[in-house]
Amino acid sequence: MVNFIWLFFIVVSFIVAILQGNIEQMTEAVFEGAKTAVTICFGLISVLVFWLGMMRIAEDAGLLHKLAKLLRPIVSWLFPSVPKDHPAMGYILSNMSANMLGLGNAATPMGLKAMQELQKLNQHSQTASAAMCTLLALNTSSITVIPTTIIAIRMSFESLQPAEIVGTTIIATCISTMTAITVDKWYQMKEMKSVRR
Amino acid sequence: MYAIVTTISIWAIPIIIVGIPLYAAYKKVPVYESFVDGAQDGFGTAIKIIPHLVGMLVAISCFRASGALDLFIEAIKPIVTPLGVPGEVLPLAILRPITGAGSLAYTSELMNVFGPDSFIGRIASTVQGSTDTTLYVLTVYFGAVGIRKTKYALKVGLISDFVGFVAAVTICYLVFA
Numbered sequence: 178m179v180n181f182i183w184l185f186f187i188v189v190s191f192i193v194a195i196l197q198g199n200i201e202q203m204t205e206a207v208f209e210g211a212k213t214a215v216t217i218c219f220g221l222i223s224v225l226v227f228w229l230g231m232m233r234i235a236e237d238a239g240l241l242h243k244l245a246k247l248l249r250p251i252v253s254w255l256f257p258s259v260p261k262d263h264p265a266m267g268y269i270l271s272n273m274s275a276n277m278l279g280l281g282n283a284a285t286p287m288g289l290k291a292m293q294e295l296q297k298l299n300q301h302s303q304t305a306s307a308a309m310c311t312l313l314a315l316n317t318s319s320i321t322v323i324p325t326t327i328i329a330i331r332m333s334f335e336s337l338q339p340a341e342i343v344g345t346t347i348i349a350t351c352i353s354t355m356t357a358i359t360v361d362k363w364y365q366m367k368e369m370k371s372v373r374r
Numbered sequence: 375m376y377a378i379v380t381t382i383s384i385w386a387i388p389i390i391i392v393g394i395p396l397y398a399a400y401k402k403v404p405v406y407e408s409f410v411d412g413a414q415d416g417f418g419t420a421i422k423i424i425p426h427l428v429g430m431l432v433a434i435s436c437f438r439a440s441g442a443l444d445l446f447i448e449a450i451k452p453i454v455t456p457l458g459v460p461g462e463v464l465p466l467a468i469l470r471p472i473t474g475a476g477s478l479a480y481t482s483e484l485m486n487v488f489g490p491d492s493f494i495g496r497i498a499s500t501v502q503g504s505t506d507t508t509l510y511v512l513t514v515y516f517g518a519v520g521i522r523k524t525k526y527a528l529k530v531g532l533i534s535d536f537v538g539f540v541a542a543v544t545i546c547y548l549v550f551a
């Protein structure tokens with residue numbers, strides 16, 4: 178699927194660029210895109226280094242374990258394949274809470290750490306496990322309580338009520354997250370059936 | 375409600391930064407050594423993501439620069455306009471899952487033209503705030519652990535983006551129109 182999309186983007190871009198005479202712009206875009214990607218990754222280094230350090234302290238102090246224990250019912254329903262006391266649970270929870278508070282730059286490091294923990298449980302190291310897909314589904318639909326960035330932008334455009342969209346955003350994000358969980362569970366069931374056959 | 379949650383958002387990070395080491399010290403954890411130990415993983419993780427993100431962003435940036443994205447948006451406009459979706463917010467449905475910076479730029483542009491408190495401005499804000507950039511999240515999260523076969527993960531993300539967009543437009547109609 179990803180292979181197809183990637184190829185699709187490039188081939189279609191090439192054809193359209195020829196038809197519309199945008200070949201030069203396309204060449205420019207290639208290097209512009211590459212540059213943006215590296216810039217993003219370098220920006221990630223600082224937050225990753227800091228938050229992973231912080232999370233290690235929390236892990237060593239047994240905090241992640243406690244957090245995981247507290248919210249075990251919800252998370253073990255979402256991630257049935259992860260053992261109850263596995264450190265992945267703590268990271269998944271930290272990732273979810275950071276997302277909810279709109280702390281994007283704290284959510285990513287914890288999400289990545291959770292992925293690494295899930296990878297340890299994964300039997301095929303190059304294929305995504307069911308738990309990994311669930312974690313991804315939760316993050317792509319991002320359960321947000323406070324859309325911080327968008328409120329800041331609304332303020333910069335002198336909105337009279339920058340926060341009036343918080344309510345609509347919460348409802349929309351709940352619907353998309355519930356959809357993500359449902360579709361994810363559905364695919365999991367489908368997969369289990371095909372394995373049994 | 376908003377005030378409470380904003381306050382929590384502002385205080386969350388400082389409290390976490392003080393709270394975690396304090397609690398750990400109480401539990402007799404060598405806090406600084408622990409920090410450095412964990413922080414070491416950060417660098418490697420960020421570097422591992424680079425090839426994945428370069429590949430993805432190059433493709434997306436080509437798609438936009440070549441004019442393919444505009445064509446695509448023009449092509450589906452006639453299908454959705456009769457449904458009552460303002461044509462102007464439509465590109466957002468396509469941009470949102472593909473490029474975070476691109477959709478943010480487009481949202482800003484809409485607010486600039488129509489104003490943040492216009493109906494279009496509110497829909498755009500809701501769409502922008504309610505989901506994340508699926509393709510970016512997928513690339514970064516799976517890239518960091520070297521997953522190549524992503525199975526159904528992309529489909530789940532895109533389906534929930536689509537439902538989220540429809541929900542955002544519908545709710546804005548109910549609340550603001």
